[in-house]
Amino acid sequence: MKANRIHLYGPPEVIVFEDVEVPVPRFGEVLVKVAASGAGLWDTYIRSGASVLPQPLPLTLGAEIAGVVEAVGPSVIAFTPGQEVFGVTNARFTGANAEYAVASTAMIALKPRVLTYLYAASMPVVAVTAWQMLFDHAELAAGETVLVQGAAGNVGSYAVQFARLAGARVIATAAAADIDKVKALGADKVIDFRAERFDETLKGIDVAIDTVGGGVQRRSFAVLRPGGRLISSVSKPNAQEAEKRSVRAGFMQVDVDTPTLAKIASLVDEGKLNVEVGPVLPLEQLRVAHEMLEGIRPKPRGKIVIES
Template sequence: MKALTFKRYGKSPEIGFSDLPRPTLKADELLVEVHAAGLNPIDNMVMTGMFKPILSFQFPATLGSDLAGVVVAVGSQVTRFKPGDAVFASLFDLGRGSLAELAVVPEHAAALKPANLDFVQAASIPMVGLTSWQALNERARLQAGQKVFIPAGSGGIGTFAIQLAKHLGARVGTTVSTSNIELVRSLGADEVVDYKKQAFEEVLHGYDAVLGTLRGDALEKAMAILKPGAKIVSLIGPLDAAFARARGLNLVLRGVFGLMSRKIRRLANRQGASYSFLFVRPDGHQLAQLGQLLEAQRIRPVIDKVFNFEQAKEALDYLAQGHAKGKVIVSMR
């Protein structure tokens, strides 16, 4: 089968198409014919090797995490799906990729595709949907009436997280450039800061939660807008010791990650807030719940651009520029 792969970590990962053997199934797995694959910033970050101590790949490694497609075979212990079912899933952190003609998906990671979405739309959902759900529902425990700051509201994660936060009854603050103000307001954002004209930390106040989506000093600046008891959930680091413990990493890495996050945790403590790093996990049951919201049109996909499979490398390059409004998708058909 054809797949977009990389062969090593670093500045020259040798990205290209490879002919790989048809995958074989374990008892609890599905073989899915991929119709579309959603791209995420971490797909580019993985190739640098920055997650090498955490994520395991065998080279050549297939790129991509999100997919939507049709089940063509199931393992002997699979009970929730059958050949012919349209599904969507995230393969992130499973040592396999989605930018391929066929993908192996563990049953626990898959959900039926929302009936009102096509494959391109469905492929835009898994990672941003699960990340938003796990950050806002599980980690921040966002309640109706609370205020959550979701910077970079026009990006892939921002466009979904704003809608989920509004569904949960929260008030949402975000930052965008002038041209994207109308977009995030249409998604439900209540307080919108044009970062080219104003500093968000001088405008916003009284926030109960912050979703860390931007590198640099954005998290440190966000301390100024927090209430005592606020929760900071970061998707981009720094990694912390709690994450290392949850992954079963050794004491050395626990210590390293603890040092990496010491400054931000200290700043959070001064504000009476808490800090944690979130590494999204595949979860088909959560995807199914998100699918219900999508079918009820409580949340809608936001897609910036669709590339064909032969343009998959160009799609990754386009995503790396950081200007996408919503998601970038590779369509196999």
């Protein structure tokens, strides 16, 4: 089979499109014939050697997949050959950008029926990140007010929708060109971050969801009520500032799991969730996707999807 591999860490040029053996699923794994896979910033960290997890070389890049179960490992009963699935390959986030991939049964679910493989492959990491930020870490409740920073981004757009569905009041920040889009996703109020300082106009916020980091994260403390929560998917918030303001602040790393994927798939099939994709590239052009993610080529709007 064909796969996008690296044999050393480095810039996008280290990606090699080559022939490798089809992997064999072991206990707790299935073999998926990949119809589409995702490409995200986390893939660039792995490729460059900046991953926080050990990544033995050589390796096949990519984490997100959508496709058909080709075979199952020993004792696997949760999935059967022929089922359409989506999710993540493994905890190391490798192995997806290929014609076949082995995936942990604990990190995949049945694909949303109404979505094509391309759309399904765009979702797993970013949608589950948004879900876990809101509900597992911030413990958002109906009736609360949530501020979503970077609401037009891949994670932020799902956070707006999930918060609205949960019965929260949603305030969002976005560029002027994205205000109508974010309102259509369900935000009650959208602030043009270039024209208005959100920390000078907002107060008493229950939850702040940070997908931006830097100064935006630091200024988010000022809008929270005592007892509020700040959750970031970018970097660790300042613990001293959190203590001074009597708020809870934390950094989260996504833990893609079958139950959360299944909940999100149900929302999609019920017509309650809008799913968008960005550029779609053929499997042999993964290097181009990484050049986009690194800013070597113009950065795309929306999630990059790789078609096998």
